[in-house]
Amino acid sequence: GAGVSQTPSNKVTEKGKYVELRCDPISGHTALYWYRQSLGQGPEFLIYFQGTGAADDSGLPNDRFFAVRPEGSVSTLKIQRTERGDSAVYLCASSLSRDSPYGYTFGSGTRLTVV
Amino acid sequence: AQTVTQSQPEMSVQEAETVTLSCTYDTSESDYYLFWYKQPPSRQMILVIRQEAYKQQNATENRFSVNFQKAAKSFSLKISDSQLGDAAMYFCAYRRDTGNQFYFGTGTSLTVIP
Numbered sequence: 177g178a179g180v181s182q183t184p185s186n187k188v189t190e191k192g193k194y195v196e197l198r199c200d201p202i203s204g205h206t207a208l209y210w211y212r213q214s215l216g217q218g219p220e221f222l223i224y225f226q227g228t229g230a231a232d233d234s235g236l237p238n239d240r241f242f243a244v245r246p247e248g249s250v251s252t253l254k255i256q257r258t259e260r261g262d263s264a265v266y267l268c269a270s271s272l273s274r275d276s277p278y279g280y281t282f283g284s285g286t287r288l289t290v291v
Numbered sequence: 292a293q294t295v296t297q298s299q300p301e302m303s304v305q306e307a308e309t310v311t312l313s314c315t316y317d318t319s320e321s322d323y324y325l326f327w328y329k330q331p332p333s334r335q336m337i338l339v340i341r342q343e344a345y346k347q348q349n350a351t352e353n354r355f356s357v358n359f360q361k362a363a364k365s366f367s368l369k370i371s372d373s374q375l376g377d378a379a380m381y382f383c384a385y386r387r388d389t390g391n392q393f394y395f396g397t398g399t400s401l402t403v404i405p
Contacts, residue, residue, distance in 0.1 A: 209392070218295075218382050218395025219336070232391040265334060274391060279326065282336035
């Protein structure tokens with residue numbers, strides 16, 4: 177596609193439920209990133225994929241968070257047993273490579289609200 | 292650890308005037324990249340300008356320019372001839388040369404007054 181697509185745009189879920197957030201990167205972009213942006217803060221790194229593999233998952237806050245990218249394109253961020261503190265905008269970005277001089281292209285994010 | 296500080300939570304500028312947004316960062320690295328991103332209400336982060344630390348020349352992109360002071364670890368963004376469409380949150384970001392992640396500041400909300 178022309179840009180990074182994230183679905184759903186908004187998601188409301190009950191505490192304790194499981195959610196999946198989807199990211200469809202720009203075609204041909206091998207690098208894919210997930211960030212979390214809490215209210216009034218800048219985005220914080222969660223995980224980086226190079227191709228199908230998670231090259232750096234040091235930002236995942238705990239084992240309730242997991243992400244996959246099985247075919248090297250679409251990625252899914254999965255959150256188990258959601259907590260109210262997980263409420264945030266989850267941003268996905270992709271780039272041709274980690275060192276692309278053109279930077280990353282971000283999607284418009286998924287706003288997750290846990291009630 | 293790398294930290295990025297934006298000390299101006301909010302700024303305003305008259306249309307057609309010039310405004311400067313401040314950013315400082317902390318790092319022990321010598322090679323790194325600095326960025327300014329714009330985030331309008333649509334939530335999408337849009338790259339405004341990028342600076343490589345090894346380049347002494349300040350980056351410019353049309354009405355946007357930076358003042359990069361490596362020794363002072365300062366990276367300010369100047370917006371000239373401000374337009375209504377420039378109104379947004381602006382985030383300063385740092386990335387190590389060999390790093391995988393951006394470190395973002397807390398942002399500056401820019402209002403453009405007609």
